Amino acid sequence: MRGPRARAVVVWVQAETMQTNDSAGFTTRAVHKARGFAGSTGAVMPPVFLTATFASGNPDGFDYTRSGNPNFRLLEQAVAALEGARYATCFASGVSAMTAVVSTLQAGDVVVAEENLYGCTYRLFERVFAKFGLRVRYVDLAQRSNWGVIGAERPKLVWLESPTNPLLKVVDLAGLSAAGADVGAAVLVDNTFASAYLQRPVELGATLSLSSTTKYINGHSDCLGGVVATNDSVWQERMVFAQKALGLQPSPFDAWLTARGQRTxxxxxxxxxxxxxxxxxxxxxxxxxxxxxxxxxxxxxxxxxxxxxxxxxxxxxxxxxxxxxxxxxxxxxxxxxxxxxxxxxxxxxxxxxxxxxxxxxxxxxxxxxxxxxxxxxxxxxxxxxxxxxxxxxxxxxxx
Ligand SMILES: Cc1ncc(COP(=O)(O)O)c(C=O)c1O
CATH class of the missing domain: 3.90.1150.10 (Aspartate Aminotransferase, domain 1)
Structure with a gap:
C-alpha cells in the first residue's frame, strides 16, 4: 500500500506523462497536449488558475499572470504542437497578437503586405503604427509577377493572409517564404481562416504563423484570443517580451476555454x-x-x-x-x-x-x-x- 503522499506523486506523474510526443497524430496531440497541472488531485482536465500572482519560489517558476499562467502555458504547448512549431505565444485577441509582432519594428521599417487583408490589420498599420513611422506597401501577392517588390523594398516583414479575408485569395506560402528569406525578411502568415489543421505555415517556411484563436481554434464563439507560433527562438523571445511588456496576455479563463475548444x-x-x-x-x-x-x-x-x-x-x-x-x-x-x-x-x-x-x-x-x-x-x-x-x-x- 502506498501512503497518500506517494499516491499523489503517482497521479502527478501520470498527468504529466499523458502529454504526448510530437510524432502522435494531429487529433491525439490536440486532445492530450493541454492537460498538465493536474496537481495531486488526478483531475483529468486542468483547472482554471484564476490568480493574478504566484508565491515566490514555486517549482514551476510562475510569478505574475501577465508574464505567465498555467492556462496559457498549456494552450501555448498545444498550439505549438498543432502548428508543427517549436514555440507559441498566446495573446488576448488576434489583434493583440498582431500588435505584439508589429511592436518589434522601428520607425522607417517597411512591411510588404498582401493587399487583401483583414480590415483591422489594415487599420492597425495605417491608424496606429503609421504614426510611429512604419511604412506598408500593399501588393497583390497572388500574382507572382508582383513578388519583385520584396527584393526592391527589402522589407523587415512580409505580411500574408491565406485564404484572405474576405476574398479568399490563396497566396503561395512556400514561394513567398523563400522570397522573404532571400532578403532577410521575416514572413508572417495570418492562418486564421485555415487553422493549423488545414495548413501549417511554419512547416512551409514562414517565420511566424499568427491566428486569431477567437475563430476556428476555439471554435465556439465564446472568447477572444490570438497566438503566434514560430521555430525562431529570437522571435519567440520577442513575443514573450511583448506579451508581458505590452500587457497583451489572455485571461486564464479564456485560455482555458480555447484549450478546450482546440481539442475538437x-x-x-x-x-x-x-x-x-x-x-x-x-x-x-x-x-x-x-x-x-x-x-x-x-x-x-x-x-x-x-x-x-x-x-x-x-x-x-x-x-x-x-x-x-x-x-x-x-x-x-x-x-x-x-x-x-x-x-x-x-x-x-x-x-x-x-x-x-x-x-x-x-x-x-x-x-x-x-x-x-x-x-x-x-x-x-x-x-x-x-x-x-x-x-x-x-x-x-x-x-
Ligand atoms: C484574418 C483575421 N485575422 C485576425 C483577426 C483579428 O482577431 P481578433 O478579433 O481575435 O482580434 C480576424 C478577426 O476577424 C481575422 O479575420
Whole structure:
C-alpha cells in the first residue's frame, strides 16, 4: 500500500506523462497536449488558475499572470504542437497578437503586405503604427509577377493572409517564404481562416504563423484570443517580451476555454469544409448569384495552389450577389440559421456584409480596388445539417 503522499506523486506523474510526443497524430496531440497541472488531485482536465500572482519560489517558476499562467502555458504547448512549431505565444485577441509582432519594428521599417487583408490589420498599420513611422506597401501577392517588390523594398516583414479575408485569395506560402528569406525578411502568415489543421505555415517556411484563436481554434464563439507560433527562438523571445511588456496576455479563463475548444479542431474543420464545399457548389448554380469564391471550387483562381497547400477548403465562402449594398444587407437579415454578425469559425453559421461590417474601416476606394464589392456576402458555415443551411439560403435568395 502506498501512503497518500506517494499516491499523489503517482497521479502527478501520470498527468504529466499523458502529454504526448510530437510524432502522435494531429487529433491525439490536440486532445492530450493541454492537460498538465493536474496537481495531486488526478483531475483529468486542468483547472482554471484564476490568480493574478504566484508565491515566490514555486517549482514551476510562475510569478505574475501577465508574464505567465498555467492556462496559457498549456494552450501555448498545444498550439505549438498543432502548428508543427517549436514555440507559441498566446495573446488576448488576434489583434493583440498582431500588435505584439508589429511592436518589434522601428520607425522607417517597411512591411510588404498582401493587399487583401483583414480590415483591422489594415487599420492597425495605417491608424496606429503609421504614426510611429512604419511604412506598408500593399501588393497583390497572388500574382507572382508582383513578388519583385520584396527584393526592391527589402522589407523587415512580409505580411500574408491565406485564404484572405474576405476574398479568399490563396497566396503561395512556400514561394513567398523563400522570397522573404532571400532578403532577410521575416514572413508572417495570418492562418486564421485555415487553422493549423488545414495548413501549417511554419512547416512551409514562414517565420511566424499568427491566428486569431477567437475563430476556428476555439471554435465556439465564446472568447477572444490570438497566438503566434514560430521555430525562431529570437522571435519567440520577442513575443514573450511583448506579451508581458505590452500587457497583451489572455485571461486564464479564456485560455482555458480555447484549450478546450482546440481539442475538437480536426472534427469541426472536416465538417465545416465538407458543408461549405457542398453549399459553394450549389450556390454557383443559383441564378441570383453572380460569383462564388471558395478555395476548393475548380473555378477559384488559385484552385491548384489551394489543393497543394491546404488539406481542405475551410468553412468560409463568399458570394457576390446581383444587388446593391442595401439589398445584400436585406438578404443577410432574411437568413434564419446564419446570424448576421462579425466573426467566423464557430460551430454556428454566421453571415457578414464586409463592405459595411468587417471592412468598413477600409476606405471605399481601397475596397473597390481590391474587389470588395457592395454585393459581396461572406458566409462562415457552421456545423449544422447541410440541408437546413441550404433551405435557409434558398428561402432568403428567393425572397
Ligand atoms: C484574418 C483575421 N485575422 C485576425 C483577426 C483579428 O482577431 P481578433 O478579433 O481575435 O482580434 C480576424 C478577426 O476577424 C481575422 O479575420
Amino acid at each position: 479542431l480536426a472534427l469541426r474543420m472536416d465538417r465545416h469544409s465538407a458543408t461549405a464545399l457542398e453549399l459553394a457548389r450549389w450556390l454557383e448554380t443559383h441564378a441570383g448569384v453572380r460569383a462564388v469564391r471558395y478555395p476548393f471550387l475548380p473555378s477559384h483562381p488559385q484552385y491548384e495552389l489551394a489543393r497543394r497547400q491546404m488539406k481542405s477548403g475551410s468553412g468560409i465562402l463568399t458570394a457576390e450577389l446581383e444587388c446593391s449594398a442595401a439589398e445584400a444587407l436585406a438578404f443577410c437579415r432574411r437568413l434564419r440559421l446564419f446570424t448576421l454578425a462579425e466573426s467566423l469559425g464557430g460551430v454556428e453559421s454566421l453571415v457578414c456584409h464586409p463592405a459595411t461590417m468587417t471592412h468598413a474601416s477600409v476606405p471605399a476606394e481601397v475596397r473597390r480596388q481590391v474587389g470588395i464589392s457592395d454585393g459581396l456576402v461572406r458566409f462562415s458555415v457552421g456545423i449544422e445539417d447541410v440541408e437546413d443551411l441550404r433551405r435557409d439560403l434558398e428561402a432568403a435568395l428567393h425572397a
